[in-house]
Amino acid sequence: MRASYFQYWGKxxxxxxxxxxDYHLLPYHCLDVAAVGWWLLxxxxxxxRNLASFLNISPGxxxxxxxxxxxxxxxxxxxxxxxHLAEFTGSSLxxxxxxxxxxxxxxxxxxxxxxxxxQASRGRHLAGxxxxxxxxxxxxxxxxxxxxxxxxxxxxxxxxxxxDWGSQPKMMKDYCHESDIDxxxxxxxxxxxxxxxxxxxQNMADREWLARLRQISWHxxxxxxxxxxxxxxxxxFEYQTGGYTLTEYWLQAKDKAQRxxxxxxxxxxxxxQPFASVQTHFGFSPTPLQAWAExxxxxxxxxxxxxxxxxxxxxxxxxxTLTHRLLQQGEADGFYFGLPTMATSNAMFSRVAxxxxxxxxxxGGCPSIVLAxxxxxxxxxxxxxxxxxxxxDTAYAxxxxxxxxxxxxxxxxxxxxxxxxxxGVGTIDQALMAVLPRKHQPLRLxxxxxxxxIFDEVHAAxxxxxxxxxxxxxxxxxxxxxxxxxxxxxxxRQRERLCRIWQQAAGVTPMLLPEKNDxxxxxxxxxxxGLEETPVATREAVSRELAVVFVHSEQDCVxxxxxxxxxxxCVVWIxxxxxxxxxxxxxxxxxxxxxxxxxxxxxxxxxxxxxAIEDKVLAIFGKQGGQAERHGQVLIATQVFQxxxxxxxxxxxxxxxxxxxxxxxxxxxxxxIRDQAGNRTDKAQDERPAPMLxxxxxxxxxxxxxxxxxxxxxxxxxxxxxxxxLWLGMQVLRRLGAIRMPGEARTLIEAVYGGEALDRMPxxxxxxxxxxxxEMRGQAAQAxxxxxxxxxxxxxxxxxxxxxxxIEISTRYADREIVQVLxxxxxxxxxxxxxxxxxxxxxxxxxxxxxxxRFADKLTPLPSQLxxxxxxxxxRYRQAKxxxxxxxxxxxxxxxxxxxxxxxxx
Numbered sequence: 001m002r003a004s005y006f007q008y009w010g011k012x013x014x015x016x017x018x019x020x021x022d023y024h025l026l027p028y029h030c031l032d033v034a035a036v037g038w039w040l041l042x043x044x045x046x047x048x049r050n051l052a053s054f055l056n057i058s059p060g061x062x063x064x065x066x067x068x069x070x071x072x073x074x075x076x077x078x079x080x081x082x083x084h085l086a087e088f089t090g091s092s093l094x095x096x097x098x099x100x101x102x103x104x105x106x107x108x109x110x111x112x113x114x115x116x117x118x119q120a121s122r123g124r125h126l127a128g129x130x131x132x133x134x135x136x137x138x139x140x141x142x143x144x145x146x147x148x149x150x151x152x153x154x155x156x157x158x159x160x161x162x163x164d165w166g167s168q169p170k171m172m173k174d175y176c177h178e179s180d181i182d183x184x185x186x187x188x189x190x191x192x193x194x195x196x197x198x199x200x201x202q203n204m205a206d207r208e209w210l211a212r213l214r215q216i217s218w219h220x221x222x223x224x225x226x227x228x229x230x231x232x233x234x235x236x237f238e239y240q241t242g243g244y245t246l247t248e249y250w251l252q253a254k255d256k257a258q259r260x261x262x263x264x265x266x267x268x269x270x271x272x273q274p275f276a277s278v279q280t281h282f283g284f285s286p287t288p289l290q291a292w293a294e295x296x297x298x299x300x301x302x303x304x305x306x307x308x309x310x311x312x313x314x315x316x317x318x319x320x321t322l323t324h325r326l327l328q329q330g331e332a333d334g335f336y337f338g339l340p341t342m343a344t345s346n347a348m349f350s351r352v353a354x355x356x357x358x359x360x361x362x363x364g365g366c367p368s369i370v371l372a373x374x375x376x377x378x379x380x381x382x383x384x385x386x387x388x389x390x391x392x393d394t395a396y397a398x399x400x401x402x403x404x405x406x407x408x409x410x411x412x413x414x415x416x417x418x419x420x421x422x423x424g425v426g427t428i429d430q431a432l433m434a435v436l437p438r439k440h441q442p443l444r445l446x447x448x449x450x451x452x453x454i455f456d457e458v459h460a461a462x463x464x465x466x467x468x469x470x471x472x473x474x475x476x477x478x479x480x481x482x483x484x485x486x487x488x489x490x491x492x493r494q495r496e497r498l499c500r501i502w503q504q505a506a507g508v509t510p511m512l513l514p515e516k517n518d519x520x521x522x523x524x525x526x527x528x529x530g531l532e533e534t535p536v537a538t539r540e541a542v543s544r545e546l547a548v549v550f551v552h553s554e555q556d557c558v559x560x561x562x563x564x565x566x567x568x569x570c571v572v573w574i575x576x577x578x579x580x581x582x583x584x585x586x587x588x589x590x591x592x593x594x595x596x597x598x599x600x601x602x603x604x605x606x607x608x609x610x611x612a613i614e615d616k617v618l619a620i621f622g623k624q625g626g627q628a629e630r631h632g633q634v635l636i637a638t639q640v641f642q643x644x645x646x647x648x649x650x651x652x653x654x655x656x657x658x659x660x661x662x663x664x665x666x667x668x669x670x671x672x673i674r675d676q677a678g679n680r681t682d683k684a685q686d687e688r689p690a691p692m693l694x695x696x697x698x699x700x701x702x703x704x705x706x707x708x709x710x711x712x713x714x715x716x717x718x719x720x721x722x723x724x725x726l727w728l729g730m731q732v733l734r735r736l737g738a739i740r741m742p743g744e745a746r747t748l749i750e751a752v753y754g755g756e757a758l759d760r761m762p763x764x765x766x767x768x769x770x771x772x773x774x775e776m777r778g779q780a781a782q783a784x785x786x787x788x789x790x791x792x793x794x795x796x797x798x799x800x801x802x803x804x805x806x807i808e809i810s811t812r813y814a815d816r817e818i819v820q821v822l823x824x825x826x827x828x829x830x831x832x833x834x835x836x837x838x839x840x841x842x843x844x845x846x847x848x849x850x851x852x853x854r855f856a857d858k859l860t861p862l863p864s865q866l867x868x869x870x871x872x873x874x875x876r877y878r879q880a881k882x883x884x885x886x887x888x889x890x891x892x893x894x895x896x897x898x899x900x901x902x903x904x905x906x
Contacts, residue, residue, distance in 0.1 A: 003027075004179070005187040006242060007094045010077050011232065012086045013239065021239035022088050026077050027187060028240050031250050033158075033231035034070040035257035040223050040266070041066055046333070047449060050480065051216050055209065057200045064197045065151065066220060068131075070227055071191040073155040076112030078184050081175035091241070096177035107175045110163050113156045115172040116184045121145065125185045131192040133199050144204040150213050153795045154221045158228045160439040161802045162221075162795045190246050214793030219479070221794040222446030226266075236260035268362045270334065270422055272327045281324070281358050282317055288537040292522050293318040296534070298329055299526035302477050304502040305484040306458075306495060309520035310741045311667030312542045315486040316351060319454045322484055324359045326452055331482060334360070334367070335452040336419060338428035340460045348456070349425045356423050367422035419447035428455050432468045435475060437788055437799030448476060453483040459490050459660050463776040466497070467783035473498070474505040475790065488667065489660035489745065491753035492517070499525055519745040538742050541673070541684075546666050546739045547692045550730070552699050552712075557653050558587055560694060561634055565597070569650035570621060570630040570678070573696075574637050574665050576655040577715035578602045582900055585636045595899065601637040604901040606823050608836040608845035612898075614645075621647035621668075627677040641668065648672040650688060655716055656697035656709075659729035659752045666693050666739050693739065697730055706764050722772045724765035728752045731760070818849045819856035822883040823896055824870075832869035832887070834877075843877040848902060855902065856884055860891040 010026030041048045043059040052062040076082065081102040083094055100107075107115075120126045128134060133144065156163045203209040231237060236256045244252065262268070278286035278294050286294060289309050305322060307315050323335050339348055353369055360367050419430060420443070431453060434444035453476060461469055473483055485498065496513050502525045503511045514523060518535035525531050551557055557573060564571045575581040581602050589595040599620070601613050617637075620629045623646060630650070641647065642664045648671035654662060670691040675681045678688070698704075698712040709716060709723035717723055732751035736744060751757060761769060785800065792798040823835040823846050836845035850856045862870055862885045874880040888896040896902050 003186055003190065003246070004183040005078070005190075007092060008078055008083060008183065009086065009088070009091075009093055010074060011234075011239065012088075020234070021241045023086065023091070023093075023241060024237075024239035025241060026074065027246060028244075028249055028253070029231070029237075030071050030074055030187075030191075031246070031253040032237040032256065033073055033227045034067050035250070035253035036231045036260065037070040037223060037227040038063065038067045038254060039257050039261050040227060047219070051219060054216055055200075055212055056203065061198055061200060064195050065199070066223070068191060068195050068197050069151040069155045070224060071195075072113070072117070072152065072188060073158050073224060073228065074109065074113065075116045075184055075187075076109035076114075076156070078116060078180045078187075079107075079109065079112045079175045080177040080180055081107070082109050082112065094177075094179070094183075096179060098175050098177055100174040102175065107172055110156045110159055111165075112172060112175060114152065114163055114165060115176075116181065117149075117152050117156075119181050120185050120188060121148070125181060126188060130185075130189045131199075132197045133201060133204075144201065147204040147210050147213055150210065150217055150793050150795075151220075153793065154217050155224050157221055157794060158224045160225060160441075160443075162798070164796055194246055194250055211791065214791060215478075217794040218442050218445050218790065219449060222442035222444075225440060225443050226446070230260050230264065230266075231257065233260055236263075266420075268367075270367050271361045271363070272324075273359055273361060275321075275324045275328050278317065278321055281321075281355070287314040287318075287539045287542075289520060289522065290314050290318045290321060292534060292536055293321040294325070296322075296522070296524065298325055298331075299528040300329075301331070301527050302480050302506070303331075303482045304473070304477075304498065304523075304525040305482075306490070306498060306521075306523040307484065307486050308490055308495075308522075309488065309536065310538070310542050310544075310745070311488050311664065312671060313520065313539060315488075316348070316456070319484045319486055320352070320355060320359070323452050323454065326482055327359060331480075332452045333450045334422040334424075335454060336424040336426070336431055336448060337454045338426060338431050338456070340428060340457045352423065352425050360422060362422075369423040369425070370421040419444050428461075428465075428469075431455075432465065432472055433805065435468055435471045435788060436786055437802045438805040439802070440805060441788075442794060445475070445479075448481065449479050451481060453481060454486070455483070456486045457664070458485040459487045459494065462779070464779040464783045466494075467780050467787070470497075470501050471787050473501050477502060477505040489663045489749055491660070491749050492746075493753065493755075495523065499523065499531055503531070517746050519742045542741070543743075544670070544691075544739075544741055546669060547690065548695060548733045548736075548738055549692055550695050550697050550700070550734075551653070552697065554584065554587065554696070557584075557694070557696050558591060560651070560653065561588065562591065564651045565632040565634065568627075568631045568678075570625075570633040570635075571651045571653070572621070572635045572637060572641065572647075572649040572668065573653040574639070574641055574655065576638070576657055576713070576719050578604050578638055578901070580655070580715050581636050581638050582903060585900070588634060588636070597632050597634055599633070599635045600900060601635060601641060602901060603638065603640055604848060604850065604903075605898075606835050606846055606848045606896075608839065609898045609901070611845070617641075617647060618645070621649060623648075623672055623680065626679045630678045641665075646671070648674075650678065651692070651694070653694040653696055655713060656695055656726050656730060657716070658720055658725060659732070659748050662693075662695070662729065662733075663739060663741070663745070663748065669693055695730075695733070697726075700730065700734065702762075704762055704764055706768065708765070721775060722769055724761040724769040724772075725752050725757075727765055728757055728761060817852040819852045820847050820883050821850050821856055821859065822846055822880060822885050823848055824862070824873075824885055824887045826887070826889065832866050832873065834873065843879060847883065848896075850902060855894065859884070859886045859894055862887055863890055 005027050006025060008026040009023040010029035011024035013020070013022050041063045043063055048059045048062060052059040055062065080094065080096040080098040081100060084098070085102055153162060236259055240249070275281070278284070278290045289307060307318055309315055326332055337348060337352055356369055357366050431444070431448060434441060434448055476483060492514070499514055500511065506527045508527060508530060512531040514531065514533055516533040516535065520536040520538060522534045522536055523532070551560065561571050561573065573584060575584055581600060585595070585598060585600040588598055592598070599613065599616060601617055605613065617635060619625060620633050621635065635641070639661070642661065645668070647668050649669055652665065652669040654665045657665070670686055670688065673681055673683060673686045675683070675687045681687070698708055701708055704727060709726060720726060729752050732748055733739070736747070739748065758766070758769070789798045796802070822843070825833055825835055827833050834842045834846040836842045839845055866887065870880070870885050888894065893905055894902060895905050
């Protein structure tokens with residue numbers, strides 16, 4: 001007799017143009033998803049072995065337990081209220097009438113699934129023996145039942161959030177019919193019989209084992225989300241309305257899942273190419289840091305590396321060398337290269353994309369590499385797709401989107417997809433969000449499993465970000481991952497903290513803290529070898545002395561730029577805020593009578609325009625730029641210029657900023673060796689006049705008043721909240737008269753950030769420093785309050801609240817809430833279009849990231865008469881519905897142009 005659960009649908013066709021059956025039976029869909037999980041937890045995969053070993057069970061046991069749990073992931077769809085969301089003429093599906101209609105806010109199908117499980121397990125509808133637990137009474141709360149509930153938290157939360165248990169069973173009953181519970185129990189029994197799960201009953205009754213299960217629940221939940229996405233792809237899992245028993249369909253589902261995973265490369269083993277040498281792989285002799293990286297003995301297990309060296313010393317290649325060797329040693333399956341900003345990740349991508357194929361391969365081709373922001377040249381370097389098609393099922397109800405829609409949204413956003421690829425390049429933020437309670441957080445954590453994290457310019461982390469980095473490093477170590485941190489300017493207290501984090505998480509005793517003050521320095525922390533500090537020699541070509549001269553007005557800066565242009569020099573002026581940069585650009589354009597020789601570069605451009613500006617900057621100021629390109633060119637930029645762009649100015653002006661940032665900026669002054677005309681040369685010495693760094697700062701005061709900085713550079717004080725630290729930086733630079741690297745690197749940094757620096761700060765600025773210190777403590781507390789309590793496992797109680805992931809964090813606390821705004825335009829016929837309409841990656845290239853409170857919340861909404869036109873755009877680009885649309889020409893307060901970016905109209 002046909003089981004009653006074959007009368008319930010699980011997926012429905014979105015439109016009449018879609019071929020195949022109108023619906024897919026719910027038990028078949030449940031088995032589709034479970035079959036994907038079956039292969040994702042193949043017994044030979046390192047992840048399966050690691051998780052099983054942690055639980056002290058066999059990989060086969062873990063595989064069966066997880067697969068059985070996945071078979072029940074959509075139990076909530078058995079509710080009659082859900083079944084009434086669609087009607088299929090002529091079908092024999094159930095049409096029981098519940099007391100209440102489907103309500104995605106009160107009783108979404110994932111929450112209904114948990115209700116069904118409670119009814120089955122605690123209402124004596126199921127006995128322990130029904131699922132193979134011979135010693136367990138499912139009606140009584142005990143550790144074994146808690147273990148089962150942890151597993152069902154994992155699978156019922158497959159839409160990206162842990163489920164909310166808030167609604168009372170009495171209310172939930174209104175959405176169900178009594179026969180729905182009977183069908184659920186019958187389905188559970190048959191799934192258990194199909195798999196014949198071997199439960200570790202003795203372990204399950206142990207509280208310590210439950211704690212371990214909760215720890216790995218984060219990885220299992222990521223696998224559940226991924227399984228649901230892939231198992232919902234109708235390219236491989238076509239709709240079936242009946243004709244197969246559960247056993248017959250299970251064999252089909254496993255075959256389909258294997259083919260679906262083969263199309264994604266998620267199941268393909270990554271092959272590591274043998275490491276030879278820096279000379280072999282990069283084509284040049286190693287710098288001292290690179291020579292250390294290719295020869296240092298590697299310890300087994302997770303390791304932390306901190307590489308401190310001057311700009312131009314080859315830290316990127318040293319990191320890739322260490323990564324290659326760790327991959328070869330079997331310590332990782334891929335890596336994620338995180339940088340401070342989108343612009344720097346764009347620049348880094350080309351360097352990594354040109355090299356990673358010497359490191360890794362998969363059968364039949366190259367492993368995926370994804371840039372976390374998109375780029376015009378991406379097709380030249382890699383296959384972007386991680387899942388092959390965009391199939392969409394009909395939406396269930398508002399607030400309850402289908403798995404395929406979630407999948408398309410997430411994977412259409414290359415920032416997120418980069419975490420799942422074998423090799424990803426993007427911002428540090430994307431990795432840090434793995435430790436925040438955001439939607440699909442488990443996918444981020446799963447994506448970083450057995451990856452090497454490489455973070456550049458780690459000194460740029462503020463207090464808020466450092467708290468997140470602290471937690472990420474601890475979690476990453478616990479899941480066996482290694483990290484490589486790169487910086488030219490790291491304060492001793494920051495290095496101590498990083499080393500302490502790693503040793504605490506690893507349980508290293510006795511704990512050792514850094515002692516050496518050498519620079520450059522390579523620091524390595526491992527479980528086997530503890531803390532090791534290795535001074536590294538300096539390459540002669542990167543040893544430099546830059547004279548520092550202070551200028552005290554914008555007019556003086558403009559005059560010096562005009563004089564440099566007459567000499568034919570190319571100039572960069574780095575401002576501390578976008579508003580200051582825009583104003584300086586307009587001042588110079590007025591003085592020159594034209595903006596022809598000017599370029600403005602900041603963060604408030606769309607990706608399309610920002611990439612064009614970045615290409616222009618590199619063409620003029622980059623390695624290949626010569627006299628013809630550089631002559632008389634002026635760049636006005638913000639912090640985006642100072643990090644990881646391989647650019648070179650004849651003259652640089654910088655607004656006064658923290659000493660570590662100033663050192664980074666100075667690294668772009670006379671970066672390349674050139675002749676007198678400004679052309680690249682192979683000679684040992686630069687032929688241009690000695691470099692000079694001009695620092696735009698307030699007049700020096702030995703005893704400054706409290707508004708010493710605010711009165712002249714107000715935006716600088718708003719960005720860098722400690723005028724006392726800037727005063728200390730100015731003091732040491734006045735004393736030394738130059739930036740000498742690497743010899744005085746520690747002197748400069750410790751003069752501002754060392755333990756005795758506060759004692760030298762003027763009393764008039766110490767009050768603001770106290771406020772700043774209070775803000776830092778507040779930032780740290782706020783960051784900590786947002787962190788996940790990992791020990792509670794994947795459920796609602798592990799965080800204060802779970803949020804959507806359309807608002808990002810940033811490296812700067814004040815701008816940590818960032819909204820993706822989609823810029824639109826009208827064509828000559830008045831039709832609504834994307835800003836980058838007709839270009840590759842048109843949607844991604846039309847996005848600008850804006851501070852939520854200052855800009856995004858104040859933009860004029862899209863005119864109502866254009867709503868239908870935007871809906872049409874959302875049909876073409878499914879991610880568009882998750883972005884904030886903006887038509888600048890309809891906004892009277894804010895505007896946008898390719899020259900200035902987003903501006904507030906006067």
